Amino acid sequence: MIRIVPFILYLFLIGMHEVIIKQATTISSVTIDLPGLLVLLVALYKPEIVSIWFGFIVGLVMAAGRPDLFGWHALAMAVLGLTAFHFRERLNLESLYAKLALIVGGILIHNTLLLIIEWGEGFFYLFLVSALPGAIYTTIGAWVFFLFKEKKITFQKIKSIF
């Protein structure tokens, strides 16, 4: 049986990020795409069905303020989860850089999809100003996460510095 509690916590993490943390971590309109990052991370470590359902739910959660775009967001996230899972399976991603490449690509695609879904003026401008830097910014966050997850950085090591 799949334990759903961590996934519920991820959803609350997205909620907390959107409401409280996002404002503090945004650097001149460049934000961390936490929903996309979580979907990609789940796709990297969990089974396929879990990945697409989680992507689907995250899509619903992140589009809560735009009910007219619910379906598109949910579908885009589910596809993102599915695609990332298959990249992981077929390319047998093990190294840190390969995972980071998947993250940056996935976030870039997700940000681009968001721009297309919420189509407005200045697609290319927003792509350059927001989507691309956002993907890099999110990847930096993912890199820190992987360093901790793969125990390249531990709290003991940080402690020993001081």
Added chain:
Amino acid sequence: MNWISNLFSKHWRNIHFAIIILISLILIIGYPSLNRFISQVVLATVYYPFFKVKSSFADLSSIASERDQLQEALVEASVKLSICEEAKRENDRLQAALRFTPLAGYRLTPAKVIYISGFGRYLPVSATIDRGAKDSIFVNMPIINQDGLIGRVDSVMDNFATIQLLTDPSNRVAARLAGSREMGIVKFLAHGGMVLDNFPIHGAIKVDDTVLSSGLGGVYPAGLMIGTVAKITRPENKPFCEVKLNPAVNFRSLEELFVLRLERK
């Protein structure tokens, strides 16, 4: 039934995809009411608790800043209040001064004390006022306030003048009792306070008698209030009484005073 079970197990993955695509299509194509319902549920469960936390923090910080502003306002108000109280006290003093009428033939020039010297354990002995030669102030002009005689002008500069107060031991005033009209000399002893000197041992004097300037000596005009008799001692085999006086003026709180000028006719 078996074939259904087989179908599900064989196409389990595809069924999931199909369900997701189907739900997405339903949401895309649209039942706006369904979308709004889902939106409300998500907002209420995932976002609202954090909105609540954030707004509570915002409230707390606004309360903190409001408290700071109120504290500032309180300090400002208390400063204003003390200024008002001080103004009221000054107003009372000035009103009392206005009720004070100078001696006939004299004119009053109001002045403010800007410096007092000799403050400490003992009473002050001199003061500086904000009037000087430019205000036609001259040496030896008497200084009074509504309570009585304060002293005389000792030295004059263009804009300032120094007053020798009655509390200066070297200052002496020819005085007489208001009732009996008997005379003596008022002086101030550093350790004995104000006394009436040279008053005859059998002179008619009693406690609470009023002591006024006599006008002798040419500096102080007659009739200025100096003080009241506080204590009388009549030592044996001595020609004079020892008379202690309570000064009419509080020399520790000199602020506004008047220079007494002879009116030119």
